[in-house]
Amino acid sequence: MRRAICTTVAVAAMLSGSGCMMIGPEYEEPAAPVESDWLDYEDPRLDATSPLAPEWWRAAFSDPALDRLIEIALADNLTLRSAGLRVLQARQQLAIAVGNQYPQEQELAGSAGVERAQGRSDDVYDFGFNVSWEADVWGRFRRQVETASALLDASLASYDGVTVSLIAQVAQSYLSIRTTERRLEVARYNVQLQEESVRISRAKFDAGAVSALDVEQALTLLHNTRAAVYSLEIALRQFTNALAVLLGRPPQDLGPLLGEPRPVPAVDPEIAVGMPQDLIRRRPDIRVAERQLAAQSAQIGFAITELYPQFSINGSIGTSVTTFGENDAGDLFTDDTFRYNLTGGFRWSLFNYGRLRSNVRLQDATFQQLLEDYRQTVLSVQAEVENSIVAFLRSREQLLDFRAAADAAQRSVEISTVQYEDGLVDFNTVLSTLDALASQQDQLATAEGSVAANLVDVYRSLGGGWETRTSADPADLIPEETRDEMRDRTKYWDGTFTE
Numbered sequence: 001m002r003r004a005i006c007t008t009v010a011v012a013a014m015l016s017g018s019g020c021m022m023i024g025p026e027y028e029e030p031a032a033p034v035e036s037d038w039l040d041y042e043d044p045r046l047d048a049t050s051p052l053a054p055e056w057w058r059a060a061f062s063d064p065a066l067d068r069l070i071e072i073a074l075a076d077n078l079t080l081r082s083a084g085l086r087v088l089q090a091r092q093q094l095a096i097a098v099g100n101q102y103p104q105e106q107e108l109a110g111s112a113g114v115e116r117a118q119g120r121s122d123d124v125y126d127f128g129f130n131v132s133w134e135a136d137v138w139g140r141f142r143r144q145v146e147t148a149s150a151l152l153d154a155s156l157a158s159y160d161g162v163t164v165s166l167i168a169q170v171a172q173s174y175l176s177i178r179t180t181e182r183r184l185e186v187a188r189y190n191v192q193l194q195e196e197s198v199r200i201s202r203a204k205f206d207a208g209a210v211s212a213l214d215v216e217q218a219l220t221l222l223h224n225t226r227a228a229v230y231s232l233e234i235a236l237r238q239f240t241n242a243l244a245v246l247l248g249r250p251p252q253d254l255g256p257l258l259g260e261p262r263p264v265p266a267v268d269p270e271i272a273v274g275m276p277q278d279l280i281r282r283r284p285d286i287r288v289a290e291r292q293l294a295a296q297s298a299q300i301g302f303a304i305t306e307l308y309p310q311f312s313i314n315g316s317i318g319t320s321v322t323t324f325g326e327n328d329a330g331d332l333f334t335d336d337t338f339r340y341n342l343t344g345g346f347r348w349s350l351f352n353y354g355r356l357r358s359n360v361r362l363q364d365a366t367f368q369q370l371l372e373d374y375r376q377t378v379l380s381v382q383a384e385v386e387n388s389i390v391a392f393l394r395s396r397e398q399l400l401d402f403r404a405a406a407d408a409a410q411r412s413v414e415i416s417t418v419q420y421e422d423g424l425v426d427f428n429t430v431l432s433t434l435d436a437l438a439s440q441q442d443q444l445a446t447a448e449g450s451v452a453a454n455l456v457d458v459y460r461s462l463g464g465g466w467e468t469r470t471s472a473d474p475a476d477l478i479p480e481e482t483r484d485e486m487r488d489r490t491k492y493w494d495g496t497f498t499e
Contacts, residue, residue, distance in 0.1 A: 022139035023308065024301020027146075027294050030371055032378040035276045039386055043393060050272035052282070054467035056459045057171055061265040061452070065258060066174050069247065072257075073170045074163070074468070075479065076248030083155075083162040084477030088496075090148070090155040091474045097148035101141045105132035115322070128318020128339075135312065140305040146298035154291035159477060160466035161284035166246065168460035172453055173243040174258075179449025180236045181261040186445050187229045190438040193413065194222040197430055200421060214427040221431055225438055264448045267455050269396065273389065273462060276382060283381050283463035289374040296367045303360045309348035316341045385461040392454040399447045406444040409437040 040046055053059050058067055074080065110127040136142055201214040240258075241251040280286055317340040349356060412433040419425045459465070470476075475483070475497050483497045 021137060022142065022301065024139070024143065024304045025297060027297035029290065030293065030374060032280065032375050034280065034378060035382060038273065038276060038389060040389055040393060045270050045393060045396075046389070047270055047272045048275055050274070051278075052272055052274050052459070052462055052464045054465070056464045057167065057456075060267060060271075060455055060459070061171075063174075063265045066171060066265070069174055069243070069257060070167055070170050072247050073166055077166055077246060078248050080159075080162050080166055081478065081482060083159040084474065085482075087152070087155045087159050087477055088474035090152040094145070094148040094152050097141070097144045100144060101136055103131050103133040105130060107131075109318075124320075124322050126318065126320045128316055128320075130314075130316040132314045133312060134310055137311055138305040138308050140302060140310070143298045143302040143305065147295045147302070150291045150295035150298065154288045154295065156472055157284045157287035157291060160463075160469065161288065163466045163469065164284060164460060164463055167465040168456055170243065170246050171456045173239055173246060175264060175449055175452045175456065176239045177236065177243065177258065178262065178264045179445060179453075180232055180239060182264060182445040182448065183442055184229065184232045184236065185261070186441040187225060187232060187438070190434070190441065191222065191225050191229065193437070194218065194225055194434055197417070197434060198222055200417070201427060204421075209423070210427065217427060217431055221434060228438075264445075264452050267452055271392070271455065271458060273385075273458065276385075279381055279385070279463065280378065284466055286374075286377055286381060286463075289370070289377045293367065293370045293374050296363065296370050300360065300363045300367055303356070303363045306349065306356045306359065307353065309346045311344070311346045313342075313344050315343070381461070385458070388454065388457040388461045392451070392458050395447065395451045395454050399444075399451055402440070402444045402447045406437075406440040409433065409440040413437045 038046060038048060041048060057063075057070060107130040108128075109130065111125070113124050114121055115124050134140075198215065198218040201210065201218045204210045205212055205215050240254055244251050244254060247254075274282075319338050413430075416425060416430045416433040420427060420430045483493070487493050487497065
């Protein structure tokens with residue numbers, strides 16, 4: 001028996017020592033087509049030499065209200081909290097995969113019962129410890145660790161992606177509120193102008209200088225503009241409600257956070273965009289795709305290990321006693337009742353090679369598909385950035401023309417009103433200039449908001465904002481109140497969440 005034990009221990013040592021073997025392809029980060037410059041690289045407003053600022057919104061808008069809103073969203077947004085919990089789940093999956101490298105079964109068992117046979121009853125007591133370990137000869141379990149580790153990285157990159165999206169959504173909602181406030185201001189100003197045109201037309205009608213048609217036409221334009229005010233008030237409430245949800249709050253009055261209505265924040269004409277090659281490192285969705293690819297590569301190796309024999313060691317040690325004759329429960333831990341068992345063995349699926357080879361091909365085909373998806377993601381991201389850059393650059397030029405058009409429309413109203421009072425033009429001319437002014441001023445206000453919104457889209461497409469994360473520890477991505485909820489539910493977070 002001693003020789004058998006020594007032999008089994010020697011086999012275990014040999015199998016443990018051979019664990020350095022890794023079967024399957026070794027992952028290498030793939031190449032992807034990336035342009036060397038942006039399409040508008042010669043535009044002086046693009047700075048490709050400076051890196052993107054982590055808190056880009058502070059440099060871009062210098063708006064304390066927006067800074068505060070983003071700070072609250074990063075702390076309280078529920079979607080971001082959910083993403084942090086997914087990172088925590090991935091961390092636990094990795095811990096499970098690491099644990100599988102050690103004895104897979106470690107069981108302490110005991111029983112007490114009664115046996116009755118041939119008219120005699122005996123008490124039976126049993127107590128023992130069982131161990132079973134499959135040695136990682138071919139890297140089977142280490143490939144699972146590789147998979148879990150890569151998926152943890154992917155979940156962290158997904159968290160970063162949610163952060164980027166959240167910051168952009170808060171900024172866009174804030175800009176929509178400021179743009180709508182400006183459009184409301186413009187609409188109410190035009191209501192006042194049109195009320196004055198109604199007064200003038202009525203005065204001329206009462207004097208018998210014009211027909212009632214002028215008055216009715218003036219009223220038609222006035223009521224349409226008033227109706228537009230109500231539409232803008234609806235939109236303003238909806239934008240505010242959407243912002244409240246992003247802040248992790250039910251719809252409520254955000255007046256204390258927003259303050260008084262103010263113009264759309266002005267933007268710096270020059271923006272730092274870095275180089276296209278930076279996107280591979282900076283865009284979270286690209287990093288997610290690359291880490292998923294790495295996880296799948298490890299799955300190819302795992303599938304290949306199924307083609308090879310799996311070696312295991314099983315052992316048990318314990319004691320058993322039956323109260324027959326002179327034995328009783330007190331003899332449970334004596335030498336006479338002690339027993340042990342130690343065996344080594346292997347399993348080899350010799351007759352399933354067709355199925356196992358098909359699984360290897362399946363995993364490899366999945367890897368190739370994810371590789372093409374990764375390359376497509378890189379291409380799509382570059383197009384997205386280029387689209388946002390050209391939208392920002394051209395919208396700034398467009399804004400200049402809208403401003404000039406609005407100024408001209410204002411002068412047209414002033415001239416046509418004077419000429420109408422002097423009887424030099426008919427009322428249709430006044431109505432036409434008033435309608436044009438309302439439209440041009442509304443387009444100008446919308447264009448001012450579009451320039452700022454397009455700048456946000458540039459930074460979002462560049463993947464800006466996630467660098468504000470200061471830790472990769474999943475516990476640090478979850479607020480203390482959430483940790484307290486989890487601690488109250490189960491005590492097993494004590495080693496994970498530190499005070």
